[in-house]
Amino acid sequence: MRTVTIVGASLSGLYAARELRAQGYDGCLVIVGDEPHHPYDRPPLSKDFLTGRADETQLALTDTEETTELGAEWILGIRARALDARGRTVLLDDGRTVSTDGVVIATGASARRLPGDTLAGVHTLRTLDDARSLREQLTRGRCRVVVIGGGFIGAETASSCSSLGHSVTVVEAAPLPLVPQLGAEMAAVCAALHHRGGVDLVTGTGVTGLRGTTTVTGVDLTDGRTLPADIVIVGIGTTPNTAWLVGSALALHDGVLCDDGCATALPQVVAVGDVAFVGGTRAEHWTSATQQPRAAVTNLLAGRTVETATAVPYFWSDQYGARIQFAGRRTDGDTVRITEGELSDGAPAEGGFLARYERDGRMTAVLAVDRPRPFMRARRELARGAGEERVQSAPR
Template sequence: MPAMVIVGAGECGARAAAELRAGGWDGRIELIGAERHLPYERPPLSKAALLADHDPVPLSAYDAAALRDLDIIHHTGVEVTDLDREQREVVLAGGERIEYERVLLATGATPRMLPMTAGFHRAHTLRTHDDALRLRTQLRSATRVTVIGGGFIGLELAAAARSLGCEVTLLEVADRLLGRAVPAEVAALVHARHVEAGVSVRCGVSLTEITETSSGTTVTLGDSTTVDGDILVIGIGAVPETTLAEKTGLHVDNGITVDHRLATSDPRIFAAGDCSSFPHPLYEGRRIRLEAWRNAQDQAVVAAHNMIGGDRTYDAVPWFWSDQYDVSLQVAGLPAEAATEVVRSRPDGVHIRYGIDGTGRLVSAAAVGTGNSVAKDIRLAEMAIAKRVVADPAALADPTVNFKHFLR
């Protein structure tokens, strides 16, 4: 009997495998991963894994016993080299072929590289558990760390390095941190917290040369100044992993293109997680791609349901989070969609910036606070965004107005 085959054994792939079984699929499920680990969660890699006093073990989403109980065949350290769509077979690196009923591509993304650092031994990116182990080791022997990239991953890596006592210089080509991911004022608060922690943050720079010696790295900037470091950490985003999809002739456009059901241009092949580009109904069906933990989890559920005959639409509100030092940053929706912004500041120091589009509809919320202080606000905002609530700006700005007022 043909199998349900999942290419990519990260959180998205493993969740989809479990959902297939929960949904009633009683045939074979083959989960194929290139890494030699059980499926594990990636968010701790830029946080707890780097700060741990001992070599961290991957935080497994599903341990070996759980996979056995679900009767999921898990291949580790195995590359998928081709999809034979005519024969409906997945081709493995060793030549083995697996006949499939449906395929889910959960291939994720790969860190964006700087060509000028090719072959460097002291330049790091972070995507896998093994990457985190290598970086963790070097951070403990480094005094000076240069971080390139002022997005979520670059900032988390800078925070980790500074928390370990390193001198940190963060370089960002754009004129502010976090680009279009959060409103400028929220980015400014994050910027200030890094400066307070002792990070030298330099925005609006250009990189003209990066060199490496046996003892460190040197970044030469457009103004001819240089930044020396013992190691270099590159956090400038990620590229969707579409190699297999392209090789087999599937449509690709900033990710593997899927429809509202997460099916690709071949109805027997689905894609989910960081690798997929999908039309979002909240944004007039415009195609977007998200690199986010929850998106990968939620898309896994929808894809699995539809692989066994369902017809669910993926319409979850985008949600992002980042912990840096004692600061929690959470974002619901897409701030770039906002025509105007409304600020709500609470006495406990929480700063929330709501985004409203041209019709008055709430389309985003970004909040900064300590600990879990922003979680409830963002969760309520998610609900309002999903319901397409038209919100009164004055009431949004008033911290004495219970947000549940907008959900009635």
């Protein structure tokens, strides 16, 4: 390969660039990104950046020295429009074409939106520009904030807004937030964190619309209530950025369909990160975005799948001063028991807890709140049980 093009100047795109050079690729490297920014870390956007504890320089994932060492051509602020049927040319929105021998798709995902969310005061939180806009409004004075969606982004954002002194309500359509990930019993424990943090949690109720003419004034719920709001944050999931691939030879199914090694139907095209549907799932987590590129690049350079990217799923979340960590594959019917620590009034007691999910006497997943060391031991145990020789810890 003389030229490799990475489409997506994202976390996974940067890790793919690093892997290409680490694995000996010394050809031309082109990195295309639709945002004008060099790669930055997204997890702090809903936490330290939103609350002002971190600035933009602390989000940067590269510095001048590394940028020089990578020797890449950066094309930023330009969106990829199409990939030709053979995967040999990337067409850009400004009319340019990039001829290439290999492609790494790392275009990530976009925040889902609600009808009417063009009103002033309505925000999503996915990009640095999103976070800039929301942070600026949060500094104007005490606000009534409604967060739509009780997932990780919604919970983290609600926690940050509450810590800044705003009045916060979280609306979740499901009976409890995070049930798909944690199961009902542990989801109830994490829901208690909202109450402990002084945030109102409205569950089992959807949103019918937003009120306001030019600026949002309220959120209409399916139960007939209207929540007054100065700021609305929409956190209802994401959509993989694959529109530019329609008409290519790639299979699209909730992302770019890949095998277990991130390889697509085209031997010279791989996909990584939030846009990649790998091994039967699309994992939108920091660790997946940093672990997948190693296998993807190995397979891209080999022209076939010689390494897999499957690993024990892992994610974490920081909410209301608590660190939540989860690893494994929970399924309905698993039993869950707290093996370390305890609960207090349905919420984690001081010192947190560790809970194990089990089926037929075998651990399938583990959840910890403020128990990092026991969690890592249990995570390694899960990895051994899955036949993996090692699990890399996220450098956080």
